[in-house]
Amino acid sequence: MWAKKREVMNAHSIISKSVIYLAPLQGFTDYSFRQAFCTLFEVPDLAFSPFIETHKPDHRAYRDVLPDRNKGISLVPQVLGNNADEIKQVTLHINELGYTQVNWNLGCPYPMVTKKHLGAGLLPYPQQIDTVLNELYKDTTLQLSIKMRLGLTSPDDWKALVPVFNRYPLTEVIIHGRTASQMFNGEVNESGFLDMISQLVHPACYNGNINSLDNFLSLSQRMPFVSRWMIGRGLIANPLLINEIKTNNKATPQEIKTAINRLHDQLLYQNSIHLSGDSHLMHKVKPYWEYFAKSLPDCNKGLKKIRKASTFSAYINACKEVLG
Numbered sequence: 001m002w003a004k005k006r007e008v009m010n011a012h013s014i015i016s017k018s019v020i021y022l023a024p025l026q027g028f029t030d031y032s033f034r035q036a037f038c039t040l041f042e043v044p045d046l047a048f049s050p051f052i053e054t055h056k057p058d059h060r061a062y063r064d065v066l067p068d069r070n071k072g073i074s075l076v077p078q079v080l081g082n083n084a085d086e087i088k089q090v091t092l093h094i095n096e097l098g099y100t101q102v103n104w105n106l107g108c109p110y111p112m113v114t115k116k117h118l119g120a121g122l123l124p125y126p127q128q129i130d131t132v133l134n135e136l137y138k139d140t141t142l143q144l145s146i147k148m149r150l151g152l153t154s155p156d157d158w159k160a161l162v163p164v165f166n167r168y169p170l171t172e173v174i175i176h177g178r179t180a181s182q183m184f185n186g187e188v189n190e191s192g193f194l195d196m197i198s199q200l201v202h203p204a205c206y207n208g209n210i211n212s213l214d215n216f217l218s219l220s221q222r223m224p225f226v227s228r229w230m231i232g233r234g235l236i237a238n239p240l241l242i243n244e245i246k247t248n249n250k251a252t253p254q255e256i257k258t259a260i261n262r263l264h265d266q267l268l269y270q271n272s273i274h275l276s277g278d279s280h281l282m283h284k285v286k287p288y289w290e291y292f293a294k295s296l297p298d299c300n301k302g303l304k305k306i307r308k309a310s311t312f313s314a315y316i317n318a319c320k321e322v323l324g
């Protein structure tokens, strides 16, 4: 079955281009980031919002996905929940906002989430997932996709889930090839990903540690039948990565540094629209340096100053020192 599927998909991949999705990163890829990024760089084919909790959401939960904050971006709102009625309520509202697709988070690895059987905490419970999908598909008009990990603590949880998923018309399944116990580090389990998609009837999207053009090319050579790729941290570290992938042309370290400089300026601008005070602004933008730093290997002294900056002016001076 696998060989047959590979043959068909190989032929398909020859004529189709890779599509690149912006991953949801709570605290990072919110509407301000998406606006900043898409104003400056190659726009992702699809962006996924950080999750909206379906348990008692209030109007603030939807702020990030309001259409007028996401102009020019194809956005898929993501939900985190385990109760069909609650998920339905939220997807109804998302639908009213004009969206036709919603993504269900089965990947969040944080113990305070998983212990409530949410996110990746649902992965060992195929029956509960089946019940939710069954209820959702009774009357939802929205298209549904899933973003998941291979398992909670076992890399084999997916095996009992594929027969469940295959019974429903999911738009696609985005697979981060780690267990929740691995959090965001360590090896991505490529063979687990490949085994899973060989049994899945839905289109699959690869996610996890795509950090450079070389890395992308070697992955796509190993998986020529995969055409959907989701990137998170790699796009913050190198905002030119989508452009590199689409043109097969590597940016220079100086070009990447300039891109980070422009993105940082835009992040300051976009966030200044809704945050009050320099201190709030600094605390919002500072965490991005964890990822920017990956592309700035020779700037340790300046990066340390950025981390330590306690006033906005010290912060901006340190940023100037690093970015020139």
Ligand SMILES: Cc1cc2nc3c(=O)[nH]c(=O)nc-3n(C[C@H](O)[C@H](O)[C@H](O)COP(=O)(O)O)c2cc1C
Residues within 6 Å of the ligand: 023, 024, 025, 026, 027, 028, 049, 050, 051, 078, 105, 107, 108, 147, 176, 184, 207, 208, 209, 210, 230, 231, 232, 233, 234
């Ligand atoms: C700080 C942080 C926040 C995240 N928030 C979400 C989220 O809200 N929803 C989700 O599905 N995944 C979330 N993720 C996981 C990412 O979408 C992605 O699966 C993971 O970072 C691996 O992809 P990457 O190596 O390209 O970053 C988060 C990851 C990080 C590091």
